[in-house]
Each structure stands twice: as C-alpha cells, then as structure tokens.
Amino acid sequence: MGRRNLYGKVAICGIGESTYYKHGQSPDPEFVLALRAILKAAEDAGINAREIDGFASYSNDRNDPSRLAAALGINDLKFANMHWGGGGGGVAAAVANAAAAIAVGFADCVVVFRALAQGQFRRFGEALPDPTVSGEAAFLSPYGVMSPAQKYAVKATRFMHEHDISRSTLRAIAQASYHHAQTNPRALMKGRPLSGEKYDESRWIVEPVNRLFDCCQENDGAAAVILVSAERARDLRQKPAYLLGAAQGSDHRCAATVMNGTNVASSSFTTVAERLYEATGLKPTDVDVVQSYENFTTGVLMALIEHGFCAPEDANDFFTLQNLSAGSGRLPLNTSGGNLAECYMHGMGLQLEAVRQIRGESCNQVAEANISMNIAGPMVSPVSSLIMGSEETLT
Amino acid sequence: MTSNTYLPAGMPIPVPAADGLDAPYWEAARRSELVVQRCGACGSWQWGPEWLCHRCHSFDMRWEKVSGEGVIYSWERPWHPVHSSLKAVGPYTVVLVELPDAGNIRMIGNLLGPKDQDVKIGRSVKAVYEPHEAADPPYTLVQWVSS
Numbered sequence A: 001m002g003r004r005n006l007y008g009k010v011a012i013c014g015i016g017e018s019t020y021y022k023h024g025q026s027p028d029p030e031f032v033l034a035l036r037a038i039l040k041a042a043e044d045a046g047i048n049a050r051e052i053d054g055f056a057s058y059s060n061d062r063n064d065p066s067r068l069a070a071a072l073g074i075n076d077l078k079f080a081n082m083h084w085g086g087g088g089g090g091v092a093a094a095v096a097n098a099a100a101a102i103a104v105g106f107a108d109c110v111v112v113f114r115a116l117a118q119g120q121f122r123r124f125g126e127a128l129p130d131p132t133v134s135g136e137a138a139f140l141s142p143y144g145v146m147s148p149a150q151k152y153a154v155k156a157t158r159f160m161h162e163h164d165i166s167r168s169t170l171r172a173i174a175q176a177s178y179h180h181a182q183t184n185p186r187a188l189m190k191g192r193p194l195s196g197e198k199y200d201e202s203r204w205i206v207e208p209v210n211r212l213f214d215c216c217q218e219n220d221g222a223a224a225v226i227l228v229s230a231e232r233a234r235d236l237r238q239k240p241a242y243l244l245g246a247a248q249g250s251d252h253r254c255a256a257t258v259m260n261g262t263n264v265a266s267s268s269f270t271t272v273a274e275r276l277y278e279a280t281g282l283k284p285t286d287v288d289v290v291q292s293y294e295n296f297t298t299g300v301l302m303a304l305i306e307h308g309f310c311a312p313e314d315a316n317d318f319f320t321l322q323n324l325s326a327g328s329g330r331l332p333l334n335t336s337g338g339n340l341a342e343c344y345m346h347g348m349g350l351q352l353e354a355v356r357q358i359r360g361e362s363c364n365q366v367a368e369a370n371i372s373m374n375i376a377g378p379m380v381s382p383v384s385s386l387i388m389g390s391e392e393t394l395t
Numbered sequence B: 001m002t003s004n005t006y007l008p009a010g011m012p013i014p015v016p017a018a019d020g021l022d023a024p025y026w027e028a029a030r031r032s033e034l035v036v037q038r039c040g041a042c043g044s045w046q047w048g049p050e051w052l053c054h055r056c057h058s059f060d061m062r063w064e065k066v067s068g069e070g071v072i073y074s075w076e077r078p079w080h081p082v083h084s085s086l087k088a089v090g091p092y093t094v095v096l097v098e099l100p101d102a103g104n105i106r107m108i109g110n111l112l113g114p115k116d117q118d119v120k121i122g123r124s125v126k127a128v129y130e131p132h133e134a135a136d137p138p139y140t141l142v143q144w145v146s147s
C-alpha cells in the first residue's frame, strides 16, 4: 500500500489541558478553560502563544476563534475551522483539518482545542426541557429515546446479537480505562479502581448494553494540541508526534433519521477505517497503541472491530482486560483512562494521550510505541480517526 | 389519561416540522393510520422523511398507507430517566421495528405490555395507535404490540 495525504508532513508539537473537574465544579468559565489549555500547550511546545495563527475545533465549540485570537493578541489569524457534526466524532477530523491547513500553507501553527463547562451550559446526558419536539426528535423523544445512551444502545444491541458477542467484552473495555487511570494523576477516577464485581453489580443505564460504568463521565475542562510543519517541529522542545494520516466521514445514508442508515448496527467507521489504512499504508497489526473514544463501551467494541483489530467472531476472546492493558496486552487501549476514567473532554484528552505514547511520556507507556492510533467518537456521523507516528516511522 | 398511555403525560409533544415535511405522517396517525414515504418516480420506500428520494433524486415523494406489520430489529430498555416525566416510571421498553412490507424501513416505538416483558430480535409486532387527547396540541403515537 502507498502513503497518501498527510504522511509525516505535519506534527503535534505541544499538548496542554486545564485541570479536569467533575461537571459543574470548574471555578473558571468555559472560555477561560479554553485559554488555559491553549497557553499550556504553547508552553509545552516552547513557543509563544502569539505564534498560533489558526484554530480548529468540532461539535460547535462555543469558544469563537476570533475572540480567542483577540484575547491572545494574535497578529494575523489565518485559519478558523469548525468541523460539522455533533458529539466527539469530529475530534480526529479537527486535528486532520488543522494538519491539512498547514500542509497546504493556509497557516503555520494551528491549535486544535475543545472546552466544555457542562456546569456553565447544559449537561449532555439530560433531556432538553422543551415541551414540544419536531424533526427527528418527534419520532424518538415521545418514546423516551432522548439521551445519547438511549439513541445508540439499539445499534450495539443489534451488533452484539448478530455476532453473538458477550457483555464481558464491554466489561473489559471499561476495566481497561479504569485500570490505566489508577496511575494517572490527572484522572478523576484515580483511586477508584473497577473490579469485575463492581462492574457487574452496577445499575443499568440502558439494558441490555449500558451499565453505569459503560458510560462516559460528564466533565468540565479543556484540552488542546498545537500542530506545525514537520520541519518546524524538529526544531522545537518536544519529540514530534507526526500525523501519518487521517480519515473522516461515514457510510451509506449513515445519518438517515430514526435509525435508517443502511448499516445501522455499526460504529459508523467501516469506510473511514478503510480509508485511514489506505492513506497511511499501514494495517491493524502495525498499530502499537490505541486511544478509542468511549462515549459508551459499545462504541469502542464496534470501532475496534471495524478498524480491523479483531474479527467479530473472535471478540469474546480478544476483549479481555489483560489484552487491553499496557504492559501485557496485544492492544493497549485508552492508556490515560480515557473518557471513562480520566476525563470526558469530548475526546481531546485521548488525542493528548496518543501524543504522550509517541513521546514515551504516558503514565502507562507502551514499550517502543511508534504507531499510535486515535479513534474519535463512534456511532455518530461524521466520524474520524487518525494515526500518529514517531520519527522512526518516517523512513 | 395517564393510564391509557405507555409513558406518562408530560413527555415531549411531537409536532410537525416547521417546513411541513412530516405533517402527513402526524395527520394520518391522528386517524389511526400509518403512512410512510414512497417515491412516485421509482417506487422506493423511504424513512425518515426527506424531501428527495435518495435512490432516484425525484422530489415526487408521496405518502402511502402501510399494513403496520413489523419485525423487531433491535431493542433497548432505558432504566436511567433523563426526563422529569420519567423519574417515577422505572424501566420501559423501546423497539426498533423493520417494516418488511415497506422496503424494511425502520421505526422507533415502545413495545406495549408489561414494561419488563421478554423482548426478542426477529419477533413479529404490529402497529397500534395511542392517542394523547389531553396534550396541547393533542397527538397520536404509533406504538407496537406483539403479533
């Protein structure tokens, strides 16, 4: 396979995050959280934040790039990009869009950021208070299908039914995140390990697939990564995490309303994963470590299968805590604790962790991690995923 | 009123989209009829509603009455209430139903009956009509029962 699009042209040179909080507990407004994460990423990169000349985000982030540019005193704003689509499906696409802007010369130093204060604004997991609903919601909400957990459970229920997949796979995914969080000082679930018994005894959120520990947290915070050209990154303080390729989108009629997508029992990644491997010339067995967005463990299950890490019929054997753990596992997964146990920063935290693995700085470092994959929020449309690599992957 | 509906009063009230796209569906439901979109040019069934046929790009989308015979494609049982009207309800059953007589389009509804009943993918169901007369404006939901 050849290498296309971005392979090695652009690198992440800086990462930063605010303090992570339980939802509603941030002392700072959301905009301040965004600023703190961006400044920290610039400091990590060893650049002046005024050097940033582009902004990229996703999921209708409320923190407008022009306000950010004014607040930061940026002289020449060259790129302001919002990736369409709700949820965390666009986080890898936002990084890819930033990288593309640098590769074609629209901008030279682009920050990708996400800030969330679910306390200042509304919580994702609560229904809107509107007395009437129209459009797709009219066909869902009156039946009690309102939250993301309720909207996506039918996809996973069908997928697991078709492939005879056990719920033990979901337990393993949840336990991997909690296991890795125990060594991560940033993780909100540090000090709260998850035993198999504790998982099994947790209450149903949506039967038959989502127990409490299958669902992401709701948090306040912000996180950011800064991208520059590969040449510039080599002159900076940190070991560059090169973008080797990315893909975004979804398959045939994926978002047709009321679950009428052609391939509805899916994480939406079938065509995107194929394009990611085409773009990078890599295959699943080349990947050393994966950060896969957990809105729900079901989404991780389907996303990893649709990225080719295991065949559906092998899932019950493949998805074990040991296999998914750094140190012992065939596929170390969510090595910071992820959305479940580090912080739900709409997937940006998982981007930072993918970079740490390339740098060799993770709290759960995978030995010789040269190829680091990041899979954005599953089951929505569009979705996105990307692969980062170390200097060793450029030869 | 509450005793006649699967979920309690106070749930979000469905109203037709502002552009009128799905108004024929909601009007038909008030008459205890299930209508869905079918293309006047190529005969394709289509759901959810859209102005254009996804298969042939004709704008001649018509509304056709269907039998209401369905098959459970998937299901779920929410336990955690996310709406104030559901706080005291406990778990309830949601089914994703395929309509073999209408190109296997899918619809979401509740499976009426005991809220903890056994649900099986592949089981046959049929559409029934659940009026909410006390709501403002009143509306009718298409619901599902085992057949």
Ligand SMILES: [Zn+2]
Pocket: B039, B040, B041, B042, B043, B044, B053, B054, B055, B056, B057, B058
């Ligand atoms: Zn047509």
